[in-house]
Structures are given as C-alpha cells and as structure tokens.
Amino acid sequence: MSHRPNNEPTALYRLYDDSDVLLYLGISFSPEARWGQHRNEKHWAHQVVRTTVEWYPTRKAALAAEEKAAAAEKPLHDSSWRKTGGGERPMWLDLEGQQKVVDGLAQEIEHGQHWMGRVLMSGAVGKQFGVSRATASNAMRVLRDRGLLEYRHYGRYSVLEGPTKTDFDKQFEVAREQRELRQAYLVWTVAELREAMKDLPEDTLISARLAGRPSVLPGQTAPDK
Structure with missing residues (x-):
C-alpha cells in the first residue's frame, strides 16, 4: 500500500515486447523507479522493449484508468489482484528460464569455471542468463538442494565444488x-x-585507463640507455 498522498500526480505505464504485445500495465508515482523493480523481480522483464507513460492528476484517477485499460487491453501478465482486494497475489514462474540457469550454472560449476567459495549473486546471474533476479534465485535454490551452492544472505550463494582460488588463478x-x-x-x-571527442569542449573531464602503458608518458623524456 502506498503512503504517498492520494492527490499526487500518478502515472499509468505500459510495458510491451518486441511484437508489441502488452506484457504489463500498472500505476506508480515514479514509473522509472517501478520499472527498475520490475527488471529485478519479473521473470518477463527481459522481454520488454517499449514503454509508455500517461500521467493523471491523482492516484484515484490513475487507478480508474488502470482498471479500465486492464479490462480492455488484457495485458499478458495481469495485476488485477491489487485492485480487487481479494485472493492471493499470484506467483509468476518462468520455469523455462529457471531451467536454463540451472543447466548453465551447473555446467559452469562442474567444469571448474568457478572456484570453491566464490560468491555468486542472484542479480548478476540473472543478467548473465537473461532472466529476472527472482528466476535466478529460484534456480540457485535448486542448485543449493543439489549440493553445488550454499546460501549465504541477501541473494548471495557460495560455490561448494571446484578448484581452489589459487589453482583457478593459475x-x-x-x-x-x-x-x-x-x-x-x-x-x-x-x-x-x-x-x-572532437566536438567536446576543451575543459571536458574524461576518465580513462590505458590498455597498454606507453614507454614514455607525455611531458617525459626517454631515459638514456
């Protein structure tokens, strides 16, 4: 439940895939922040390629527009549980994505691509395999039950099989x-x-790192041999 004022401007946002299918719609005082949450939590977030935003003067007006739009446009992943006030919040599972992470990460561990004790974070694993953090977490729990990972805290797991860090580095x-x-x-x-950088002002600050250090830096002279 929001603790923001009900008379504050509220956005109705829509999320579409590459076939222009409406995946989801919802309301938020800060749609960009909400989309950031979806990227971490929704198993379908990687499918989103286009978003639209409509602003309404109050939360009440946005809720009414959301209910009307959901009924007419039928988003693939409905959020109607929030408006009805009844029933339980549905749990959307990406079983295909979960299996992809299970198979891929298990293969990496079994082939020694991670050292024993290495900490893997569900968010980073999700990005690697193109799934949400929630889907990656589900997959990592499966690997924990298989004895390949050990849960630490806050979505972090440590690898239980593989070379030592020293052997891995070698x-x-x-x-x-x-x-x-x-x-x-x-x-x-x-x-x-x-x-x-040709069009940048002369006083523009640039952060850079050399891929290979030159033998003589600007302003220096080469040492006598």
Missing part, C-alpha cells in the same frame, strides 16, 4: 588483466578517441 592467468579490461571497458585507439 589456470586462467594468461592475459588475465587484459581479459578483465576488455570486460569492463571499451578499448579504443587514440585516433578513435580523437574522433569521438
């Missing part, structure tokens, strides 16, 4: 720094950077 030590750099950054050439 196995993947080749170009490790370069691999981490490629995962975290786009690596551009100097020419590409000049082209990308």
Whole structure:
C-alpha cells in the first residue's frame, strides 16, 4: 500500500515486447523507479522493449484508468489482484528460464569455471542468463538442494565444488588483466578517441585507463640507455 498522498500526480505505464504485445500495465508515482523493480523481480522483464507513460492528476484517477485499460487491453501478465482486494497475489514462474540457469550454472560449476567459495549473486546471474533476479534465485535454490551452492544472505550463494582460488588463478592467468579490461571497458585507439571527442569542449573531464602503458608518458623524456 502506498503512503504517498492520494492527490499526487500518478502515472499509468505500459510495458510491451518486441511484437508489441502488452506484457504489463500498472500505476506508480515514479514509473522509472517501478520499472527498475520490475527488471529485478519479473521473470518477463527481459522481454520488454517499449514503454509508455500517461500521467493523471491523482492516484484515484490513475487507478480508474488502470482498471479500465486492464479490462480492455488484457495485458499478458495481469495485476488485477491489487485492485480487487481479494485472493492471493499470484506467483509468476518462468520455469523455462529457471531451467536454463540451472543447466548453465551447473555446467559452469562442474567444469571448474568457478572456484570453491566464490560468491555468486542472484542479480548478476540473472543478467548473465537473461532472466529476472527472482528466476535466478529460484534456480540457485535448486542448485543449493543439489549440493553445488550454499546460501549465504541477501541473494548471495557460495560455490561448494571446484578448484581452489589459487589453482583457478593459475589456470586462467594468461592475459588475465587484459581479459578483465576488455570486460569492463571499451578499448579504443587514440585516433578513435580523437574522433569521438572532437566536438567536446576543451575543459571536458574524461576518465580513462590505458590498455597498454606507453614507454614514455607525455611531458617525459626517454631515459638514456
């Protein structure tokens, strides 16, 4: 239940997939924040490619518009439980996505792609496999029951099988720094950077990290050999 004033402007938002099927509609004082919650919680969130927002002067007006729209447009994932006040909140399960995580993560663990004791977070696992955090959590509970993971707290699980951290580092030590750099950054050439920044003001601040350190930095002279 919201604790915000009922006379505050409220948005009716709609979420569509790539075939323009209405997946869900709802109301919120802050639709962007609500969409952020859906990305973590709804098993269908990865299917959303388009959103629309309509603002109403009060929450009451938005509720009336939501009820009318839900009846006429029939979103694939209905939220009518909230308006009726009766019955239990439905639990939407993405069994296909859950199985994808179970199979994929189990294979990674069994092939030594995670060291023993490594902490995996359900949100990151969900992003890796293209499912919601809730679906990833369900899958990780299955792997916990199989003895591959141990629950820690707040969606975090530790890996129970695999190489030690030392052995893992030895196995993947080749170009490790370069691999981490490629995962975290786009690596551009100097020419590409000049082209990308040519229209920026001269005093624009840029945060950068060199993929390879030059032997002589600007303003320095090479040491005598």
